[in-house]
Amino acid sequence: MMEMNMVQAINAGLHQEMAADPDVVVLGEDVGRVGGVFRVTQGLHEAFGEERVIDTPLNESGILGTAIGMALYGLKPIPEIQFADFIYPGFDQLVSEAAKYRYRSGGEYTVPMVVRTPFGGGIKGGLYHSQSPEALFIHTAGLKVVCPSNPYDAKGLLRASINDPDPVLFFEPKRVYRAVKMEVPTAPYEVPLSQAAVVRPGTDVTVVAWGAMLYEALAAAEQVAGDDQIEAEVIDPRTLWPLDLETILESVRKTGRLVIVHEAPRACGFGAELVSLVCEHAFVHLQAPPRRVTGFDTPFPYALEDDYLPLARRIVPALRETVGF
Amino acid sequence: MPRARHLASVPANERVTSLDERAWQRRRSPSGQTSELPTQVPRELKLRLYRAMLLSRRLDERLMALQRQGRIGFHVGHRGEEAAILGAAAALRPQDWLVPCYREFGALLYRGAPLSAYLDQMFGNDADPAHGHQMPDHFHSKAHRCLSVSAPIGTQLPHAVGIAYAARLKGKDDVALVFFGDGATSSNDFHAALNFAGVWRAPVVFACRNNGYAISLPASKQTASDGFACKAVAYGIRGEQVDGNDALAVYRATRDALEAAAAGEGPTLLELVTYRLDAHSSSDDPRFYRSDEEVAAAMAQEPIARMQRALFETGELDERADEALRNAVEAEITEALRVAEERPKPALDTLRKDVYAHTPWHLRGTT
Ligand SMILES: Cc1ncc(C[n+]2csc(CCOP(=O)(O)OP(=O)(O)O)c2C)c(N)n1
Numbered sequence: 001m002m003e004m005n006m007v008q009a010i011n012a013g014l015h016q017e018m019a020a021d022p023d024v025v026v027l028g029e030d031v032g033r034v035g036g037v038f039r040v041t042q043g044l045h046e047a048f049g050e051e052r053v054i055d056t057p058l059n060e061s062g063i064l065g066t067a068i069g070m071a072l073y074g075l076k077p078i079p080e081i082q083f084a085d086f087i088y089p090g091f092d093q094l095v096s097e098a099a100k101y102r103y104r105s106g107g108e109y110t111v112p113m114v115v116r117t118p119f120g121g122g123i124k125g126g127l128y129h130s131q132s133p134e135a136l137f138i139h140t141a142g143l144k145v146v147c148p149s150n151p152y153d154a155k156g157l158l159r160a161s162i163n164d165p166d167p168v169l170f171f172e173p174k175r176v177y178r179a180v181k182m183e184v185p186t187a188p189y190e191v192p193l194s195q196a197a198v199v200r201p202g203t204d205v206t207v208v209a210w211g212a213m214l215y216e217a218l219a220a221a222e223q224v225a226g227d228d229q230i231e232a233e234v235i236d237p238r239t240l241w242p243l244d245l246e247t248i249l250e251s252v253r254k255t256g257r258l259v260i261v262h263e264a265p266r267a268c269g270f271g272a273e274l275v276s277l278v279c280e281h282a283f284v285h286l287q288a289p290p291r292r293v294t295g296f297d298t299p300f301p302y303a304l305e306d307d308y309l310p311l312a313r314r315i316v317p318a319l320r321e322t323v324g325f
Numbered sequence: 326m327p328r329a330r331h332l333a334s335v336p337a338n339e340r341v342t343s344l345d346e347r348a349w350q351r352r353r354s355p356s357g358q359t360s361e362l363p364t365q366v367p368r369e370l371k372l373r374l375y376r377a378m379l380l381s382r383r384l385d386e387r388l389m390a391l392q393r394q395g396r397i398g399f400h401v402g403h404r405g406e407e408a409a410i411l412g413a414a415a416a417l418r419p420q421d422w423l424v425p426c427y428r429e430f431g432a433l434l435y436r437g438a439p440l441s442a443y444l445d446q447m448f449g450n451d452a453d454p455a456h457g458h459q460m461p462d463h464f465h466s467k468a469h470r471c472l473s474v475s476a477p478i479g480t481q482l483p484h485a486v487g488i489a490y491a492a493r494l495k496g497k498d499d500v501a502l503v504f505f506g507d508g509a510t511s512s513n514d515f516h517a518a519l520n521f522a523g524v525w526r527a528p529v530v531f532a533c534r535n536n537g538y539a540i541s542l543p544a545s546k547q548t549a550s551d552g553f554a555c556k557a558v559a560y561g562i563r564g565e566q567v568d569g570n571d572a573l574a575v576y577r578a579t580r581d582a583l584e585a586a587a588a589g590e591g592p593t594l595l596e597l598v599t600y601r602l603d604a605h606s607s608s609d610d611p612r613f614y615r616s617d618e619e620v621a622a623a624m625a626q627e628p629i630a631r632m633q634r635a636l637f638e639t640g641e642l643d644e645r646a647d648e649a650l651r652n653a654v655e656a657e658i659t660e661a662l663r664v665a666e667e668r669p670k671p672a673l674d675t676l677r678k679d680v681y682a683h684t685p686w687h688l689r690g691t692t
Contacts, residue, residue, distance in 0.1 A: 025494070051494055057524055062483050062517030069487020069501075072472065075494070077487075089513070096477045097484070104475070106456040107679040108467040141680050165682040194685065242685035 004184040007177045009151035010040050010116075013158040014078070016188050018048050024162065025070065027054035028063055028080030037082055038118055038177060060090030064115065068097050071111040076162055084119035084171065085131045098167040099142030114161045114168045119147075120212050120263050121295075121309055122175035126302035132211070132264035132295070137169050138241040138273070144193065145240040147171040149214040151184050153238055156191030164193060173211035180215075196244040198251065202233035204323050206251040208274060209261035210237055213310060217261050220315035230323050232259075240270060248274070249282050256287035257322045261310050266294040288325035291318045366573055368641045372650075374415050374572055375636060378407040378629050380440075380654045381431035385603065387658055388447065392607040396666065397447050399461045403428040405602030408628030409534050410504070411435055412575025413597070416583055417502060422492075423471040424485040424503035426478075427462050428534070432504070436469040440657065444665035456678060457671040470499075479505060479512025482531070486518050489527035489586070500528045500586040502579070508539025510553050519594065523560035528586035530579060531594040534569065536601035541614040554596035562592045569597030570628040573635075602627060 004012065018024045026041055032055035035042025045053040056063050060081055067077040081087045087094070098111045121130035137143050144166055148154035154172065161168040199214065200221055209217035214236050221232035233251050237243060252258050258278055260271040271292040278290060293310040301308050385402035392400045403410050406428060414432035417423060423432055430443055442454055446464045449457040455465065455473070465473030472488075475481060485503035492499035509515055510533060522529050533553050537544055550556060557564025563585070567578045575597055582593035600623040604611045611620075636642035642650075677688045 057517075057520050059513075059517040059520065061513055062486075062521045065480065065483025065514055065517060066487035066490060066521055069484035069489070070491040071487075072484060073488050073491035073495075075491045092477060092480060093483070093514075097475060097480050100475070101473060102681070103679045104455055104459050104463065105465045105467070105473040105679075106454050106458065108454065108465065109473055110682065144681070242681070242687060245686070 001183045002186050003181055004151050005178045005181050006148070006151045006154045006172065007038060007040050009155040009184045010158055010172065011042060012184070012186070013155040014041060014044060015047065017159060017162050018044060018052065020188070021076065022052075023074065024076045024078065025052045025054065026078045026080065027056050027067060029056060029058055029082050031055060031080050036080060038174065040116070040172075041080065060086055060088075061093050064090040064093035064098065067113050067115075068093060068101070068111050071113040071167075072101070072109055077113045078162070079113065079115050081115060081117040083125075083129050084117045084133055085128045087117060087133060091136075094137065094143065094167070094169070095140045099140045102166065103142060110165050111167045112165050114158070114170050116170045116172060118174035118177070119171045120173045120175055121300060121305055122212055124302070124305065125174075127300045130300040130305070132262065134171055134240055135264055135268060135270045138270055142167070144168045144242065145171065146193065146238070147173070147210045147240055148238060149173060149176060149211055149236050150180055151182050153191050153197070155184055156189050157193070157238060159188055160190040160193050163190070168193075171211065175212040176215075191238065193239045194242050194244050195239065196235050196237045196247040198233060198247065199236050200232065200234040202231035202255065204230045204255055205232050205257035205259060205319055206248065206255045207232050207234045207259045207261065207315075207319070208237060208248060209234065210240060211263070213261045213263055216310065216312045216315055219312035220319060223312065223316050224319045228320060228323075230319060232319055243277075245277055245281065248278065252278055252282045253285045256285055257325075258286070258290040259293060259315070259318050259322055260290065261293045261315055263295050263309055265297045266292055267297050269294055288322045291322050293318045366576065370415060371573070371636060371641060374411055374576070375632050375642070376650055376654065377411045377414075377431060377435045378572065378632060379651060380434065380658070381407050381411065382629055383654055383658055384430070387662065389603070389607060391662070397461055398449075399607055400447070401427050401462045401606035402603055403431060405623065405627050406534055406536055406569070406599045407431060408572035408632070409532075409536075409569035409575055409597035409599045412572040413502060413504070413532050413579040413595075415572075415576050416579035418583070420497065420499045421470065421583060422485070422488050422499060422501040423469070424481050424488065424501055425464075425471060425474050426481065426504045426506060426509065426534075427474050427476075428506075429504050430462065430464060433464060433466060433469060433471045436471065438466045438469045438471065440661045441665060442466065444661050445668065448665050448668065449670070450665060450668035451671045452665075452668055453671065456675040458675075458679070479509040479514040481505070482509070482512075482514045482518035483521065485529050485531075486522045486525070486527050489522070489529040489592075490525055493528055498528070498587040500530060500583045502530045502532060502583065504532045504534060506539055507533060507535045507537070507544045507547050507553060508542065509533070510556065511547055519556065519560040519562065519592075522592040523562045526589070526591035528589070529592045530582040530586055531592065532579065533594065533596050535596050535598050537599075538601055538605065538615075540605045540609060541611075552596055554594060557594035562594060564594040564596070566596045566598060569599030570626055570631060572628055572632050599628070600626070
């Protein structure tokens with residue numbers, strides 16, 4: 001065990017996986033000598049050399065497209081997209097190629113790669129360094145979408161993602177990168193994909209949140225527990241897709257209420273899918289309309305970042321209203 | 326070992342130097358000469374190549390007819406481009422990778438993929454290796470190191486570079502040969518792939534079939550540069566224009582490029598200058614954008630008659646042997662088509678197969 005933040009935990013995980021398996025390679029912009037703009041890949045270059053820690057030209061489609069080729073050959077590439085906001089130039093490679101390769105080859109070819117990318121707001125990154133595009137990829141059949149919220153999960157989910165035979169998009173909440181520290185095992189371990197975590201047990205309302213927003217949901221839950229005697233059960237899906245729906249349904253069947261918190265814009269966000277799924281599978285248990293507390297249907301604002309993000313102060317009234325419905 | 330020529334080393338009078346339409350006209354009209362056939366190519370290989378070209382040609386004709394009768398949904402062929410495709414395929418070694426665009430079924434067959442598997446894919450039947458997931462001519466075969474065809478143009482180019490990089494990392498001398506059309510040279514991924522390949526000195530051969538058109542667009546509307554081979558210069562890799570209707574010239578150039586790549590000398594961009602005799606696909610009507618005269622002139626230089634003439638001239642083939650070859654090809658196609666067409670559609674549950682390695686809950690059940 002060692003006290004680590006998320007950057008250190010992911011870095012340790014990458015070191016371990018690369019040491020254990022010569023097929024694991026890391027590629028991306030500035031991932032080599034400098035260790036990535038967030039230093040997540042620091043030290044890998046020295047340890048494993050420039051053939052396996054590849055500083056690529058600046059082209060996201062090229063990074064993802066060549067990673068797909070490497071994966072088809074039998075490597076386990078881990079491309080890094082510097083910020084999730086820059087994934088769009090590589091969008092086609094992800095949704096048309098990586099996601100479809102297994103399907104279109106009748107299962108003969110597979111693309112076992114893990115695309116790591118920091119996402120989300122809260123670091124004054126402005127419009128182009130703050131986006132949360134997870135819904136676009138959840139909508140794409142063939143991709144898996146993982147989003148750890150703490151260092152322990154990050155290391156364990158990373159290992160599970162690398163060992164998964166399908167392409168995984170690994171969204172790292174950059175606001176959490178250095179803000180949260182916890183004990184992390186130094187030995188390798190897996191946090192299985194598609195298993196949600198009940199982070200805070202409760203009886204009155206189910207709150208689903210991921211990434212950095214999990215902490216806002218927890219703060220809101222603490223506040224209403226003290227102020228209103230509302231016990232919120234907070235669930236972190238950890239893997240957004242394929243989803244562990246059962247854990248969420250079980251909670252909703254108990255609490256009868258659902259509030260979803262995400263940074264991304266609301267329209268067609270993952271919250272919309274969660275509401276639909278819960279309505280389809282647990283409608284008779286609902287005692288109040290499900291609520292979403294989300295970003296706005298606008299681009300991400302620089303100056304009003306704290307107003308855009310669904311911080312605890314916006315979650316608290318949603319919890320009160322849902323329970324008081 | 327002979328090397329592919331860098332474009333800069335091609336004598337000026339062999340290069341297209343002006344950007345006007347006449348220049349493009351010349352580019353679209355590869356020479357009809359047959360005198361340059363390399364004599365060092367063994368007869369057996371020439372005959373195998375010739376037979377493969379005949380098979381591809383007849384497949385194209387038969388499949389287009391089937392499409393017109395509504396018996397298959399679509400076909401995109403390579404009638405007129407057989408020399409470019411099969412000449413290059415003939416140069417591949419077993420360990421090399423074929424990264425196709427969508428006109429290269431002939432190359433896959435040349436590598437030894439069964440004709441039946443290709444036709445099963447064309448019919449989307451229950452033996453289709455892709456389980457009926459893709460429209461016709463979107464084939465693959467892992468056993469033959471042939472990647473899967475994607476519809477979005479240009480996307481396969483970086484895959485070839487990744488394959489090549491991975492091979493070198495694993496200490497293998499495999500080379501990736503990637504096909505694409507002149508239209509694909511305008512795609513982002515073309516530039517990404519050539520740039521990455523150049524920087525990494527990846528063992529990859531880029532085979533651009535300059536067949537004159539991207540659907541209705543003539544090559545002159547695709548680029549303002551002097552042809553396509555010259556684009557290699559900007560990426561620091563070798564580039565060569567080849568008469569793409571001369572199967573043996575294509576074979577030689579591809580073989581040289583593959584050898585260079587395998588020897589660690591990096592990538593080559595080949596521009597195979599040829600002509601697309603047919604419509605872009607069974608969904609296209611080329612009368613809207615090109616004249617009958619143009620096609621007739623190209624027909625006069627089409628590669629199969631040219632190869633036949635050459636083989637007759639050297640005495641490596643005579644009319645009787647030629648006829649026997651054609652009959653054998655015809656019979657092979659007829660039988661394979663009959664079997665493929667009679668097979669049923671894939672089972673309903675194949676709809677949900679192969680999305681992920683393990684089927685998650687949301688893909689089970691019926692709704
Ligand atoms: C990204 C993308 N845009 C448009 C199309 C539609 N399309 C299919 S083939 C084609 C022309 C391709 O021409 P070229 O690359 O020269 O290959 P050729 O058909 O001549 O072999 C177009 C525009 C596509 N498949 N993908």
